[in-house]
Amino acid sequence: MAHDSLLARAREVWLEMAAVPMAFPADGGVDVAVSGRSRLCPPGWVGIVAVGDAAIVTVPADNWAETVRKVLVGLPVEVLTDADRLRAVLPVTEVLGPASLAYLDEGDFQPAGLTVDVVPGDHADLATLLASVTADDADECGLVDITSPAFVVRRGSHVVAAAGYRRWPGLVAHMCVLTKPNQRGRGLARAVASAAAADGLANQLLPQWRARPEPSRRVAQALGFRQLGAQLSIRIGT
Incomplete structure (x- = not known):
């Protein structure tokens, strides 16, 4: 199975x-x-x-x-x-x-189907996004540590949501997602996370979603991640 x-x-x-x-x-x-x-x-x-x-x-x-x-x-x-x-x-x-701890099998994937931009993982706009949230949010998301490109949504010239992944041992794509507080609840986290998860799967990696906040868990579930532990x-x- x-x-x-x-x-x-x-x-x-x-x-x-x-x-x-x-x-x-x-x-x-x-x-x-x-x-x-x-x-x-x-x-x-x-x-x-x-x-x-x-x-x-x-x-x-x-x-x-x-x-x-x-x-x-x-x-x-x-x-x-x-x-x-x-x-x-x-x-x-x-x-x-x-x-x-939630994981994504390619057969379970429910992509968001929304177009996002792709920028390098160390792009300056990501630092600006991280500076716009609390230290706890910045630490929780892990976006500063990604090794993949970043998948972003902009409002005007500003990045308001971003996702990527850090490659872990065991061929894992450890998901990192952040949305600016005043833009939450609009499906942006799902959009950027969907693009990051698709990139991980395309690279034969196992997407892993580790989360404490319930809203983050709901985004993972919407994309097809299974909570296993x-x-x-x-x-x-x-």
Whole structure:
């Protein structure tokens, strides 16, 4: 089935990012491993990624591995990316996420069908767009890190929406989308994201949409992305 293939590809992405031999348990549940080079989370943090009915967790050092393993192995997979539930069982001091993880199979793609402009990923107009939003919005969208061209919509001479992707390990096109606040709700995010996703698919990449805000998740769903899991990073105190 296409869904099974998409699930398998998504899991392979995160197994590579874990930078240590591990697996999503075939019978569900969680696998915990020590990885000082994990890209599931910032350095020194615990990274948790659930995809489908199983999860993988990386811890930065041996001294936390057994504690985290004992606590998390007994929890349902759907709870592993719930920050409030984890705070009840671990000494969590900081949290990043959770963010939903959605992926696009070419057969599911629902393109927007709107014409957009294409500019280099480091075009000055993108910097102007990023400067027009809050620091949180700029960080969330990831547009500054794209390695693809940028797909943009203009109003007059100004870019008001843009999308692109950063190429990740595992042949992934990690989607990055931003719309100027006063232009939101008009379908512009879907238009530029559609063009970026089409470019990723044309380059034999797996489009990945990681999002926290619900409006962003709705855009992904409209384009045919399937939400397959979630990611959470936690810092544990001593």
